[in-house]
Amino acid sequence: MTNINEEIRKKPWIGWSIFFASMIIVFVLGLFAASIMERRTEALVAYTPAKPIPDFEPRIKVWGENFPREYATYLTTKETNFVTKYNGNDFKDALEEDPLLVVLWAGYLFSQDYNRPRGHLYAIEDIRKTLRTGAPKDSNDGPQPNTCWSCKSPDVVRLMKQMGPLEFYKGKWASKGHEVVNDIGCLDCHDPKTMNLTITRPALVEAFQRQGVDITKATHSEKRSLVCAQCHVEYYFKGEDKYLTFPWDKGISVEDIEKYYDNINFVDWTHALSRAPMLKAQHPEYETWKMGIHSRRGVSCADCHMPYISEGGIKFTDHHITTPLKTINRSCQVCHRESEDELKQNVYTQQDRVMELRMKAEESLAKAHIEAKLAWDKGASEIEMQPVLTLIRHAGWRWDFAVASHGASFHASAEMSRVLGTSIDKSGKARVILARILAKHGMHEEVTMPDLSTKAKAQKFIGLDMNTLKSKKDAFLKEIVPKWDEEAKKREEKY
Amino acid sequence: MENTTVLKRLYSRSLSFIIERPLPVAIISGIMAGLLLIIIHVSNIFSYLSDRPETCMNCHIMGTQYATWMHSAHREVTNCNDCHVPQDNIIKKYMFKAMDGLRHSYVFTLRAEPQAIIIKKQGEQAVSDNCKRCHESLFLSPALKNENLYNVSTSEGRFCWHCHRETPHGLLRSLSSNPYARVPTTDSMIPAWLDDIMKKEQAKILNTKIKQDK
Numbered sequence: 001m002t003n004i005n006e007e008i009r010k011k012p013w014i015g016w017s018i019f020f021a022s023m024i025i026v027f028v029l030g031l032f033a034a035s036i037m038e039r040r041t042e043a044l045v046a047y048t049p050a051k052p053i054p055d056f057e058p059r060i061k062v063w064g065e066n067f068p069r070e071y072a073t074y075l076t077t078k079e080t081n082f083v084t085k086y087n088g089n090d091f092k093d094a095l096e097e098d099p100l101l102v103v104l105w106a107g108y109l110f111s112q113d114y115n116r117p118r119g120h121l122y123a124i125e126d127i128r129k130t131l132r133t134g135a136p137k138d139s140n141d142g143p144q145p146n147t148c149w150s151c152k153s154p155d156v157v158r159l160m161k162q163m164g165p166l167e168f169y170k171g172k173w174a175s176k177g178h179e180v181v182n183d184i185g186c187l188d189c190h191d192p193k194t195m196n197l198t199i200t201r202p203a204l205v206e207a208f209q210r211q212g213v214d215i216t217k218a219t220h221s222e223k224r225s226l227v228c229a230q231c232h233v234e235y236y237f238k239g240e241d242k243y244l245t246f247p248w249d250k251g252i253s254v255e256d257i258e259k260y261y262d263n264i265n266f267v268d269w270t271h272a273l274s275r276a277p278m279l280k281a282q283h284p285e286y287e288t289w290k291m292g293i294h295s296r297r298g299v300s301c302a303d304c305h306m307p308y309i310s311e312g313g314i315k316f317t318d319h320h321i322t323t324p325l326k327t328i329n330r331s332c333q334v335c336h337r338e339s340e341d342e343l344k345q346n347v348y349t350q351q352d353r354v355m356e357l358r359m360k361a362e363e364s365l366a367k368a369h370i371e372a373k374l375a376w377d378k379g380a381s382e383i384e385m386q387p388v389l390t391l392i393r394h395a396g397w398r399w400d401f402a403v404a405s406h407g408a409s410f411h412a413s414a415e416m417s418r419v420l421g422t423s424i425d426k427s428g429k430a431r432v433i434l435a436r437i438l439a440k441h442g443m444h445e446e447v448t449m450p451d452l453s454t455k456a457k458a459q460k461f462i463g464l465d466m467n468t469l470k471s472k473k474d475a476f477l478k479e480i481v482p483k484w485d486e487e488a489k490k491r492e493e494k495y
Numbered sequence: 496m497e498n499t500t501v502l503k504r505l506y507s508r509s510l511s512f513i514i515e516r517p518l519p520v521a522i523i524s525g526i527m528a529g530l531l532l533i534i535i536h537v538s539n540i541f542s543y544l545s546d547r548p549e550t551c552m553n554c555h556i557m558g559t560q561y562a563t564w565m566h567s568a569h570r571e572v573t574n575c576n577d578c579h580v581p582q583d584n585i586i587k588k589y590m591f592k593a594m595d596g597l598r599h600s601y602v603f604t605l606r607a608e609p610q611a612i613i614i615k616k617q618g619e620q621a622v623s624d625n626c627k628r629c630h631e632s633l634f635l636s637p638a639l640k641n642e643n644l645y646n647v648s649t650s651e652g653r654f655c656w657h658c659h660r661e662t663p664h665g666l667l668r669s670l671s672s673n674p675y676a677r678v679p680t681t682d683s684m685i686p687a688w689l690d691d692i693m694k695k696e697q698a699k700i701l702n703t704k705i706k707q708d709k
Contacts (some may be wrong), residue, residue, distance in 0.1 A: 022523050025527055026523075026526055040555075165692070165696055191686060200686070216683035226684065298571045303566070308566045316675060
């Protein structure tokens with residue numbers, strides 16, 4: 001073996017070529033690594049807002065500067081120009097439309113005021129205006145806790161971060177009026193750094209944790225429904241702390257949730273006529289969507305309610321969140337081949353069927369409440385009434401569950417028909433028992449029903465003094481609310 | 496004969512070089528191996544063995560393709576590879592993937608990507624075969640068979656998507672047509688701050704419970 005050193009000494013080019021060869025290899029490898037890293041940063045930068053959005057920025061116009069298309073379409077949730085057969089995006093008094101609701105919710109604030117749902121950008125205006133939040137005179141007054149703000153604003157995200165949920169829910173609704181002023185917006189569903197879909201409300205995470213479901217592994221498609229499920233669900237305020245809680249521990253079917261509430265003896269309110277311990281369903285959109293065919297086929301909320309739109313050669317997600325009946329072409333016809341008219345008729349046919357059962361359920365339930373009142377008046381005993389009240393509680397819950405989510409008659413048409421069927425069954429059974437109780441107490445004729453043809457008549461029947469309620473509310477809107485806005489403006493100037 | 500002696504000499508010389516100078520050799524080859532590891536790491540190289548759409552998103556320029564697929568009915572039954580890579584045998588599949596991948600990495604590294612990515616000839620054949628693989632019922636009835644097979648495989652180089660133009664990527668598919676396409680992220684959608692306050696809250700609740708029990 002010849003020594004390479006001697007060799008190099010003899011022929012220096014060997015040494016040089018070893019040097020240059022390793023230099024080139026290291027250089028190229030380095031360049032390659034640098035290039036990959038550069039392009040990966042580029043990927044990050046491509047989705048990073050040009051004008052950085054501060055953490056926990058609640059104002060949509062600040063976000064909008066970066067995302068003009070999304071922002072512009074989101075602003076259109078303020079529109080009130082579209083009416084479908086049963087709903088739409090304009091203002092409508094639901095109690096006027098269906099005065100039986102007043103009787104069904106007698107003794108509960110819903111009997112005073114209940115309107116058709118409007119766009120996300122009405123969240124703050126509508127919660128301030130509704131009679132259900134009362135007319136607080138100061139920050140410790142009023143019927144509702146702070147939990148009511150939970151779903152109304154991106155300011156909630158800011159406050160949750162600041163004080164944690166327990167502290168946030170504490171206290172009366174009026175005590176955070178000056179803090180929660182921006183309508184539902186970007187921060188509620190998006191991460192300000194990456195724009196990724198994100199959860200900002202602890203209640204949803206907690207509900208899944210208790211069920212043992214790990215949503216940290218949610219797929220992209222599931223995320224597009226889970227952000228909505230932060231708010232569009234059935235919920236209740238737990239215990240003294242009024243801790244926002246989803247009753248999903250036993251499952252999400254109407255029976256599962258009923259069992260959950262029965263087990264903890266939860267009562268939303270005692271009915272003013274029948275004295276039944278009632279449950280109020282909120283808006284179980286996520287649950288009822290889960291029960292339908294679209295969910296089973298993997299179609300997420302955003303697929304229909306926020307379809308893709310193209311504008312000037314650019315495709316983006318339409319942030320005009322509204323009924324897909326407004327966007328049949330972009331929402332339905334992406335998968336379905338039928339004409340717009342036929343698809344719309346399909347929806348209406350399903351809704352008509354559920355609506356027919358809904359009216360029957362309401363009629364039967366209203367009669368049960370009124371007959372129960374008469375039974376109490378005639379001297380029926382608690383023991384006699386016990387089975388009736390339980391039946392009314394369950395009938396009311398089931399009817400409300402099917403009706404409170406405005407989309408349910410389409411999302412899960414068959415299941416809602418079943419649920420309404422069980423409501424009719426239960427209120428019917430209650431009325432059979434009531435007929436016997438009434439007969440026992442000397443009442444043999446059919447109970448005459450009051451005139452419930454208008455909201456005013458129904459509200460008078462259950463003993464509401466609407467004029468006082470309204471004038472108090474007007475005073476609140478005139479005196480308290482402007483102060484809230486002023487305080488908020490001062491705070492936001494410092495952002 | 497000449498060649499073998501040259502090679503033999505070269506081999507024995509480098510061997511003796513390595514044996515006599517272990518330190519510099521170790522350092523230089525260590526640097527090279529380290530750089531290789533960096534490349535393996537930053538290029539996410541093992542993800543290319545999988546079928547997950549996230550892999551194709553390693554190159555962010557595929558955002559449009561991902562987003563349009565994500566908004567189509569095909570997302571329920573296919574991933575990128577189901578259509579764009581031959582599925583008839585595993586050797587062919589990985590050969591195709593390797594060839595395709597090499598070309599992509601070269602185009603991507605040299606920044607030679609076109610504004611609107613248009614499918615290549617081999618790609619077309621693979622996609623067409625895959626259309627037929629799933630939609631085979633379209634070719635079962637004799638009447639349809641004549642009609643469809645004629646169109647698909649024999650006639651004038653036409654493919655399914657020459658008529659079904661929007662399936663599944665839609666008509667807008669240039670690099671800039673989906674500026675904010677949400678590419679899949681595998682991160683949890685529960686932000687760190689929320690996780691944090693929830694843990695604190697649970698600890699608080701536990702503490703009060705323990706105090707009450709005492």
